[in-house]
Structure formats: structure tokens, C-alpha cells
Amino acid sequence: MNQALIQGADGGFAPSEIVYIPEGEHAIRPTVDGKPGDVVVRLSPQRGHEVAAAFQRDLSRRQGENVRPILDFDHRASGAAAGLPKSFSYRPGVGIVLAVDWTNAGRVAVEGRDYSYFSPEFLLDEDGTPAGLPSRGSIGSLVNNPAFRSMPRIAAADAGGGNETPEQTFTRRASALVAAGEVQTMGEGYSRVAAADPSLYERYCESLQPASERAEQAQRVKAAEEANQEVERRALALVQSGEAASLDDGVNKVFRRDSALYMAYCERFEG
Incomplete structure (x- = not known):
């Protein structure tokens, strides 16, 4: 079977x-x-x-x-x-x-x-x-x-x-390369793993960030996404009411009327 x-x-x-x-x-x-x-x-x-x-x-x-x-x-x-x-x-x-x-x-x-x-x-x-x-x-x-x-x-x-942290997985795979004789040092092993699996390397780097910073970053991302949705909602309303000729025109009008929303919207392009 x-x-x-x-x-x-x-x-x-x-x-x-x-x-x-x-x-x-x-x-x-x-x-x-x-x-x-x-x-x-x-x-x-x-x-x-x-x-x-x-x-x-x-x-x-x-x-x-x-x-x-x-x-x-x-x-x-x-x-x-x-x-x-x-x-x-x-x-x-x-x-x-x-x-x-x-x-x-x-x-x-x-x-x-x-x-x-x-x-x-x-x-x-x-x-x-x-x-x-x-x-x-x-x-x-x-x-x-x-x-x-x-x-x-x-x-x-x-x-x-399955239950490993990204750091544990990264280290395990680097250690395996050393044990197999494919590299001479852990540093070389880390470099090989990072090159072979960029996604794992990215998760490994993120895991080194303090939990408080990760939580703060997540909040900023969420706020920026909500601001983006609000801008699009208001701009579409202006188009539907005839106050804006296009969606882009509506977005510009929203920004001019609400500078705080504009700043929040710009957060999504930072960092």
C-alpha cells in the first residue's frame, strides 16, 4: 500500500x-x-x-x-x-x-x-x-x-x-555539515545552511529579536494595515460620491484632509 x-x-x-x-x-x-x-x-x-x-x-x-x-x-x-x-x-x-x-x-x-x-x-x-x-x-x-x-x-x-526553534534547526543542520566533513567549522556550516535555506535564515534572525521588539513590530504592522484599509475605504467613498475623479485622486484628498491617517499609512513603508 x-x-x-x-x-x-x-x-x-x-x-x-x-x-x-x-x-x-x-x-x-x-x-x-x-x-x-x-x-x-x-x-x-x-x-x-x-x-x-x-x-x-x-x-x-x-x-x-x-x-x-x-x-x-x-x-x-x-x-x-x-x-x-x-x-x-x-x-x-x-x-x-x-x-x-x-x-x-x-x-x-x-x-x-x-x-x-x-x-x-x-x-x-x-x-x-x-x-x-x-x-x-x-x-x-x-x-x-x-x-x-x-x-x-x-x-x-x-x-x-517539528518542535525545534529556528535557532535549534539552524544549529542542527550546520552541525550535520561539520560531522559529515563537508565544512570544517560551525561558521562555515552556518553560511552553507543560510545560503541553501534563506527562509530558515530569516526565521533564525527573527528569533534572535527580543520578544518585546517582535510584539511592538507586529503592532506597527497591524496598525499600518488598518490605516491602509481605512484610506482605501474613504477614497472609494469619495469616488462613489463624485468628489474624486479616480481612486488615486480620492487617496490624495483623504491624505490632505487627515494628516494623522497619512502618517499611519506611511508606516507600512518603513523598516
Whole structure:
């Protein structure tokens, strides 16, 4: 069965966790017993922890066997492993989550955007509730043809950072570059991350601003937006009443009549 996994991003990292089965009811058309078949998968919030526990029991059993459980590529059942499953858990509102230890081949495939989705292999009860893992073979594959079409993809650049501050994410990614030997110092790592992800760098810089200054700036922005709306409202009224020939003419008349509003309006162009 296929489900959306991740979308690689330039400079991104493969996530340490993936959504194995999404919460809710999903009608999909996977391969069942070697043939295409229509299946409805049902994972209710009420049974989420129970299902995750069953999957963890099966995984622990298989991890104790001589042949390790793996994630592979395109359900080939042979060749390189994409990752090693570590543990299952249930996350309310998300579904069954699998912690993954990526192999080199899997990490390159994800971060290089060669593969964008994950296809789990699991057993189903008669009512469509996920029941556990197969007794042998891969427990899922990296693929590019998902069946769970409604599942949102998780950006690789955000992996492992769901609860991180921008500063923590920035530092983690710079540290990874140093650890991999791609740069020699943290300073070089910071520069590389900033160049690869300007949005993260901007959030990082904003996080260094004191909370009081951020609140004050937010208030200024809100006041400027409200002033802009008020100017447009008054200018449109002047046009509709025939006092102004155009919207621009109306704006100019509003400014001449209300200097305080003009100053507030100009705030939106500052800083």
C-alpha cells in the first residue's frame, strides 16, 4: 500500500520519522495478494494506540530474528535496503508513525528527491483496521506512485524539527555539515545552511529579536494595515460620491484632509 511520505528539498535532510499509516478512513487501490484490489483502510483515533502497539510487537519480534526487517525500493524484495525500521508509535491527528534509520542509499534517494513517497506493507482485519506486519520481507518501500493521495507530504528540510526553534534547526543542520566533513567549522556550516535555506535564515534572525521588539513590530504592522484599509475605504467613498475623479485622486484628498491617517499609512513603508 502506498502513502505519501516526504518531499525532498535542496539542502534538506531525510526525516527521522515518517507517517506509516494515516489516521482516518482511506479508500485505496493497492496490490493485494499480487493483484490490484480496492481496499478501505480505517485507522480511528480510538484504536490508534492499540494498533501502534500491535505493530511494535511485530517489529520487536522481527528485530530479534536473524534476518532484519527493512524498507526497500519499489517493493523489489531484493537489492539495497532504503532504511531500517526502529519503532512505531501513534500520533493523534496524524496516524501511525515509524521511526527510521536510513541507509546511505535511502538517505541519498530521499534528499536527492529521487523518491518522494513511502508505501507500507501491513496486514488488515476484516473491518479494514491495520492489524500488524507481515512475518517476512520488507515492511514498506520508497516509491513514486502513492495510493494514499490525500496524505500531505513532509518536507525533508523540516525533518526532525517539528518542535525545534529556528535557532535549534539552524544549529542542527550546520552541525550535520561539520560531522559529515563537508565544512570544517560551525561558521562555515552556518553560511552553507543560510545560503541553501534563506527562509530558515530569516526565521533564525527573527528569533534572535527580543520578544518585546517582535510584539511592538507586529503592532506597527497591524496598525499600518488598518490605516491602509481605512484610506482605501474613504477614497472609494469619495469616488462613489463624485468628489474624486479616480481612486488615486480620492487617496490624495483623504491624505490632505487627515494628516494623522497619512502618517499611519506611511508606516507600512518603513523598516
